[in-house]
Amino acid sequence: MTSGSMVAPARNAFREQQWREAHERYLVCARTVFANLGYHAATVADVVAEANGSRATFYAHFRDKADVAACLFERVLPAAAGIYRRVAELPVLSRDAVRSWLDEHALGFWLRYAVEVDAVNHAMAADPSVATRHYQWVLEATRELRPYLAAWTGPRADAGLTRASLLVLQLERLCYHWLVRGVAHDREQMLDILADLWFRELVLLREGPER
Incomplete structure (x- = not known):
């Protein structure tokens, strides 16, 4: 039939x-x-x-050139999420472990996907809708840090997510200007600074809001 x-x-x-x-x-x-x-x-x-x-x-x-740039970046979102999943899955949270994560995984993303990152940043400046989509991508990536957000519940949940998203946004902005746009920085010094910052903030996130 x-x-x-x-x-x-x-x-x-x-x-x-x-x-x-x-x-x-x-x-x-x-x-x-x-x-x-x-x-x-x-x-x-x-x-x-x-x-x-x-x-x-x-x-x-x-829709237009900005839309194709946004869609191009969306193709690499699983890789972006994987970066933060790795730090969330560290068996032991230590400054050295965080520094190794930054060195081996986080910084490599912006080098590997420099074309996509550069295009979407230009598209955001030209099209507010792409900027809105980008912020949602940041929040989705931040949610990969959920093991560190377990203590941020109820009315404090948004505060925890915002605090974590600031970490992600700061790293993204730095790596865009440094690794994509070519602003010179000493790699070892920058890794030390980032490791100090991320380790301190992840510990504070894991401990939860002050009572």
């Missing part, structure tokens, strides 16, 4: 796969264009040409 109701799901699944493949192709090509030209110089036409596609297809997937 081959009724229409039986055939439709397979056809819809095929279209969905085509949509996902086209979406990914445009993201990969946008990354190449942003890497080669920079976000400001790049245009939608450049991305379309790199993808060997059409404007109609591009706009079926993305």
